[in-house]
Amino acid sequence: MSGDTKSRVEAGIEVLGRDLVETRNQIIKNANTVGNLTAEVRQISKQLERRRQGFTLGSLGTYVLFVIVIGGGAYLVLQARLEQLAVEMNGLRRQHASAQVRLERLRDEARKRRESETKAMAFYLLMKARDVPKALKLYPSVASLPLTKVEAALFERYVQSKQSSLAYTGYATGMRAIDEKNWKRAVLEFRRSLSYVVRSPHQASLHYYLGIALTKIGSYKQAAEALETAAKAGADKLVSSQIYYHMGGVYGLLQQRQKALKFYKRYIKGHPRGSHARLARRQIKALSK
Numbered sequence: 708m709s710g711d712t713k714s715r716v717e718a719g720i721e722v723l724g725r726d727l728v729e730t731r732n733q734i735i736k737n738a739n740t741v742g743n744l745t746a747e748v749r750q751i752s753k754q755l756e757r758r759r760q761g762f763t764l765g766s767l768g769t770y771v772l773f774v775i776v777i778g779g780g781a782y783l784v785l786q787a788r789l790e791q792l793a794v795e796m797n798g799l800r801r802q803h804a805s806a807q808v809r810l811e812r813l814r815d816e817a818r819k820r821r822e823s824e825t826k827a828m829a830f831y832l833l834m835k836a837r838d839v840p841k842a843l844k845l846y847p848s849v850a851s852l853p854l855t856k857v858e859a860a861l862f863e864r865y866v867q868s869k870q871s872s873l874a875y876t877g878y879a880t881g882m883r884a885i886d887e888k889n890w891k892r893a894v895l896e897f898r899r900s901l902s903y904v905v906r907s908p909h910q911a912s913l914h915y916y917l918g919i920a921l922t923k924i925g926s927y928k929q930a931a932e933a934l935e936t937a938a939k940a941g942a943d944k945l946v947s948s949q950i951y952y953h954m955g956g957v958y959g960l961l962q963q964r965q966k967a968l969k970f971y972k973r974y975i976k977g978h979p980r981g982s983h984a985r986l987a988r989r990q991i992k993a994l995s996k
Contacts, residue, residue, distance in 0.1 A: 816853075823852040830862060839869050843903075874903040878913055885916055890923040911940035915950060922957055931957045943977065952983045955990060968994050 830849045833842035846866050854862070877900030884893035897917040900909075918933035934942075934954045942950045955970035971987045971994075978984060 819853060823854060826852060827854060827858055827862075834865055839873070842866075843869060843873075870903040874900045875909075876900075877903065878909050881913075881916065881920075885920065888923075890920045893917075893920040894924065894926075911937050911942040911945045913937075914940065915942045915946045918957070919953065922953065922960075927957050927960045931961060948978050948981060949974070949983055951977065952981075952987055955987065959990065959994065964994055 826845070826849050830842060830845050833845065843866060846862065849862060850859070877896045881893045881896030881900060884890070884896055894917060897913055897920065900913060901917075914933045914937035918930045918937060921927075921930035921933055931954065934950060934957060937946065938950055938954065951970045951974035955967045955974060958964075958970060959967035968991060971991045974981065974987050975984055975991075981987075
């Protein structure tokens with residue numbers, strides 16, 4: 708081999724060596740680049756996985772939160788509805804109780820009305836039969852019933868009329884008994900008259916003669932009460948000027964000396980020349996010893 712050829716071969720080998728070195732370096736560089744890329748890809752994959760997991764957990768949390776919110780809202784709505792239903796139920800119960808009370812009241816009123824009609828009819832039949840004593844005895848219970856205005860007015864007029872008539876009859880009969888000196892009969896008739904009418908037009912006279920009759924039968928305390936009532940009704944002017952004399956006598960019989968003196972003196976003061984003035988002075992003298 709010639710020298711030129713050898714030089715060319717050596718030059719070619721040198722060039723080839725450099726190319727091999729460069730190729731090796733490039734391979735190493737590429738390998739490093741690939742390793743770096745692989746590492747980056749792995750890093751990116753890990754980040755993506757973490758994000759995916761985070762997204763999944765976040766979605767689950769959001770879903771749970773959503774369910775809680777929706778469930779809580781539904782519970783609150785249900786609770787509010789239940790409370791509203793409870794209020795409505797209580798209202799219905801109160802209405803039911805009120806209706807029951809009204810129903811019982813209506814039943815009671817109906818029952819009382821039936822009783823009223825029954826008693827009113829019984830009273831009316833007594834009126835028609837002219838059974839006055841029984842009618843008057845029944846009237847207090849009838850008057851307290853829920854009568855109609857017409858019934859109440861009719862029954863009241865009837866009773867007042869009959870009571871006035873019976874009161875006058877008792878008074879007149881009692882006065883005849885006084886004339887006959889039948890003192891017990893007089894007391895009976897005067898009391899019967901007073902039982903029919905509390906304030907009789909003959910008030911003063913009734914109590915005066917009742918007091919006299921009671922004195923005659925020895926009922927002095929009751930006689931004093933009757934004479935006191937007669938005096939308050941004006942018997943001194945309307946019936947007899949002797950009422951204070953008789954009151955003095957009754958209190959004397961009751962051993963009430965001061966009251967007896969009081970009424971004897973009152974009689975003399977009002978009637979110094981009265982028919983019983985001398986007897987009154989004699990009683991005063993006797994009581995003053």
